[in-house]
Amino acid sequence: xxxPKAPTLExxxxxxxxxxxxxxxxxxxxxxxxxxxxxxxxxxxxxxWAWAAEPPQVFRADE
Amino acid sequence: xxxxxxxGIAEAGRLLARGDITAEAxxxxxxxxxxxxxxxxxxxxxxxxxxxxxxxxxxxLELKGGVRRGPMHGIPVALKDIYETAGVRTTGHSALRQxxxxxxxxxxxxxxxxxxxxxxxxxxxxxxxxxxMTPDQPFPAVRNPWNTAYQPGxxxxxxxxxxxxxxxxxxxxxxxxxxxxxxxxxxxTAGIKPTYGLVSRCGIYPLSFSLDTxxxxxxxxxxxxxxxxxxxxxxxxxQGSAKAPKVDYGAACHRPIKGLRIALAxxxxxxxxxxxxxxxxxxxxAVRVLKDLGATVDEVVxxxxxxxxxxxxxxxxxxxHAIHRQEVIETPEKFGYTTRRRFQLGAFFSAEQYxxxxxxxxxxxLDTRAAxxxxxxxxxxxxxxxxxxxxxxxxxxxxxxxxxxxxPFNVTGQPAATICCGFGSDGFPLSFQLAGRAFDEASVFxxxxxxxxxxxxxxHRPKL
Numbered sequence: 001x002x003x004p005k006a007p008t009l010e011x012x013x014x015x016x017x018x019x020x021x022x023x024x025x026x027x028x029x030x031x032x033x034x035x036x037x038x039x040x041x042x043x044x045x046x047x048x049w050a051w052a053a054e055p056p057q058v059f060r061a062d063e
Numbered sequence: 064x065x066x067x068x069x070x071g072i073a074e075a076g077r078l079l080a081r082g083d084i085t086a087e088a089x090x091x092x093x094x095x096x097x098x099x100x101x102x103x104x105x106x107x108x109x110x111x112x113x114x115x116x117x118x119x120x121x122x123x124l125e126l127k128g129g130v131r132r133g134p135m136h137g138i139p140v141a142l143k144d145i146y147e148t149a150g151v152r153t154t155g156h157s158a159l160r161q162x163x164x165x166x167x168x169x170x171x172x173x174x175x176x177x178x179x180x181x182x183x184x185x186x187x188x189x190x191x192x193x194x195x196m197t198p199d200q201p202f203p204a205v206r207n208p209w210n211t212a213y214q215p216g217x218x219x220x221x222x223x224x225x226x227x228x229x230x231x232x233x234x235x236x237x238x239x240x241x242x243x244x245x246x247x248x249x250x251x252t253a254g255i256k257p258t259y260g261l262v263s264r265c266g267i268y269p270l271s272f273s274l275d276t277x278x279x280x281x282x283x284x285x286x287x288x289x290x291x292x293x294x295x296x297x298x299x300x301x302q303g304s305a306k307a308p309k310v311d312y313g314a315a316c317h318r319p320i321k322g323l324r325i326a327l328a329x330x331x332x333x334x335x336x337x338x339x340x341x342x343x344x345x346x347x348x349a350v351r352v353l354k355d356l357g358a359t360v361d362e363v364v365x366x367x368x369x370x371x372x373x374x375x376x377x378x379x380x381x382x383x384h385a386i387h388r389q390e391v392i393e394t395p396e397k398f399g400y401t402t403r404r405r406f407q408l409g410a411f412f413s414a415e416q417y418x419x420x421x422x423x424x425x426x427x428x429l430d431t432r433a434a435x436x437x438x439x440x441x442x443x444x445x446x447x448x449x450x451x452x453x454x455x456x457x458x459x460x461x462x463x464x465x466x467x468x469x470x471p472f473n474v475t476g477q478p479a480a481t482i483c484c485g486f487g488s489d490g491f492p493l494s495f496q497l498a499g500r501a502f503d504e505a506s507v508f509x510x511x512x513x514x515x516x517x518x519x520x521x522x523h524r525p526k527l
Contacts, residue, residue, distance in 0.1 A: 021391060030460075031411065038462075041463075042377065044369055045377070
């Protein structure tokens with residue numbers, strides 16, 4: 001995934017201020033752990049895509 | 064017949080049609096059992112006893128007059144409390160909706176009522192089908208009927224517990240990342256996540272609009288099939304609804320499975336993370352049974368289970384935030400402590416990360432289809448092992464642990480069912496999944512039902 005580097009708690013706190021959410025310091029600590037954890041797992045998602053690789057819509061019954 | 068709550072839907076339907084039992088007696092038996100037993104489980108948030116008795120009386124009048132609407136006529140069922148019900152509160156297991164009374168029924172509820180089903184009430188759920196059941200919510204946590212110190216799985220927790228404990232004959236659940244199959248597995252019931260788009264989501268609280276599906280849990284695959292027969296169909300009010308040909312799922316349960324080709328995704332449940340030895344043994348034995356019934360089972364390598372897990376999780380996290388953003392800004396304190404954080408987390412993802420996950424979903428769908436070429440079904444474990452004990456505080460981001468075995472079929476949209484295949488030494492059920500091609504629920508029902516008939520696991524019920 002293209003998110004390069006996990007943010008530090010301090011960097012994450014700054015970012016949290018821009019989300020528009022009313023967050024407690026405890027919320028931010030939990031969210032930081034959750035975000036960093038997901039970011040690590042997201043390394044598995046490819047970064048480069050062909051233009052044709054669009055997301056799926058509803059299945060077509062005649063497919 | 065001594066205990067009507069032990070009947071399956073198919074059998075009860077036949078007895079009702081012949082006039083051997085009445086819907087009122089059947090409904091009365093379930094209401095009595097709810098009163099006697101549910102204080103141990105808290106599977107129901109709301110019991111609609113008077114409405115149920117009235118619907119049962121109406122069904123009896125019609126059946127006596129020779130009008131039979133179908134196999135669900137007079138059958139008592141219950142609904143996960145994210146299904147909107149006219150005149151009956153729909154709480155989402157949340158303080159935010161604890162007094163909300165919708166004016167109209169969800170499309171699925173309308174279909175069940177049109178088929179003559181009797182609605183017993185509304186069932187506990189993970190808050191808005193996402194956060195855990197925590198003490199800061201207005202309703203008690205649902206307990207596992209096999210051991211009440213343990214979690215029943217979720218998010219359709221009440222649906223799994225109530226079906227297993229004979230507190231309804233079938234229940235509606237929803238499945239965005241395993242929420243039907245997870246409680247079905249931990250409570251030892253059957254359950255099916257239908258193909259994305261087969262069943263309307265109109266009037267059901269959304270979690271992730273591009274992954275949400277609605278479907279039934281019941282004691283057997285055949286009972287799930289009879290419910291799906293009335294639930295499936297196009298709904299112009301659900302933009303994700305597909306126009307698929309009508310299929311008789313009940314009949315599909317009696318198809319022979321000789322020649323059916325099953326791809327065993329062993330690398331998912333015995334890879335970098337592995338199921339318990341008892342689960343592994345039970346699945347190997349299930350493979351043997353399916354082979355004896357005439358199916359071919361081959362090991363096939365699919366994309367890594369962790370790919371589906373993270374792909375689905377990013378999509379759910381972002382879409383759930385979009386849906387609940389206003390309330391996590393205005394009234395964050397009204398959510399449970401796990402739900403609030405899970406809904407807040409989506410605010411930190413970029414558009415590029417979300418779109419990459421959507422593109423990854425497309426790629427995984429194509430790769431899964433390619434790996435499945437030449438096969439009718441995919442088979443894998445339903446869950447890793449025993450459920451978690453109730454302990455506070457609960458993990459806020461549960462998805463940072465083991466990958467979800469259910470997620471592949473949410474990502475690809477394929478139908479996937481949970482089938483009980485035994486019990487561990489701890490007393491908890493063991494289960495596997497069968498997944499079909501898109502809109503081929505019929506093959507899933509055929510194989511699942513054949514397996515259930517060939518084994519004795521459906522005779523075991525939790526003792527309460």
